[in-house]
Amino acid sequence: MREVNDWRFTNQDRYLTGVKLVRRRYEPTPGNDHDHCEFCGAKFMKTAGPETLTEGYSTLDRYRWICEPCFNDFAPEFKWEVESAT
Secondary structure, eight states, X not given: XXXXXXXXXXXXXXXXXXXXXXXXXXXXXXXXXXXXXXXXXXXXXXXXXXTEESEEEEETTSOSEEOHHHHHHHHHHHTOEEEOOO
């Protein structure tokens, strides 16, 4: 992967290159009430608020979340495969 000159890029290529993502509403995993975008740190929560997101892209296990702007900016570089939500 080429060097990305963007403050949001902090070596996520080590664990996010080529992964499958699903666009979905945020649902917390056990023990969590929120998550953050892997790139910009935007906050995901189940309930909407002025500083929170309620949907975005997640890994199949819902462990990692990516907001739509960061998805759009990094998708070509990371070669993500987007699956339909089930």
